[in-house]
Amino acid sequence: MAAVQDQLEIKFRLTDGSDIGPKTFPAATSVATLKESVLAQWPQEKENGPRTVKDVKLISAGKILENNKTLGECQSPLCDIPGGVTTMHVVVQPPSLEKEKKATSQPKQNKCVCVIL
Numbered sequence: 001m002a003a004v005q006d007q008l009e010i011k012f013r014l015t016d017g018s019d020i021g022p023k024t025f026p027a028a029t030s031v032a033t034l035k036e037s038v039l040a041q042w043p044q045e046k047e048n049g050p051r052t053v054k055d056v057k058l059i060s061a062g063k064i065l066e067n068n069k070t071l072g073e074c075q076s077p078l079c080d081i082p083g084g085v086t087t088m089h090v091v092v093q094p095p096s097l098e099k100e101k102k103a104t105s106q107p108k109q110n111k112c113v114c115v116i117l
Contacts, residue, residue, distance in 0.1 A: 009085045012038050012058075014046070015092070021026055022085045027072035031065040034058060044079055050092045059089040 011021035012022065020041045035056045042049045050056045058065045065074050
């Protein structure tokens with residue numbers, strides 16, 4: 001019976017309202033592993049899909065889940081319904097942010113202006 005409780009059925013809700021899953025994961029599964037699963041199962045016909053695990057954010061019970069945590073550590077007692085499916089929301093970081101970060105990380109050139117009156 002304890003082995004059944006250590007398994008969580010999770011579906012991933014995408015921003016357009018469609019779902020990936022549900023799929024069963026052990027409670028010891030890390031959030032990073034969940035993100036890899038989302039990346040592998042991402043529908044090919046969807047535009048602006050994630051390219052890497054870093055592009056994916058998972059939200060459960062209103063909290064952004066950290067990569068180093070396990071499902072058991074992130075599980076909310078409010079959402080714990082025996083035999084129920086837990087829905088996690090998937091947010092994809094747009095790739096244009098990477099370009100902006102690169103642009104802002106470049107050092108600014110100092111310009112000197114002299115005015116003689």
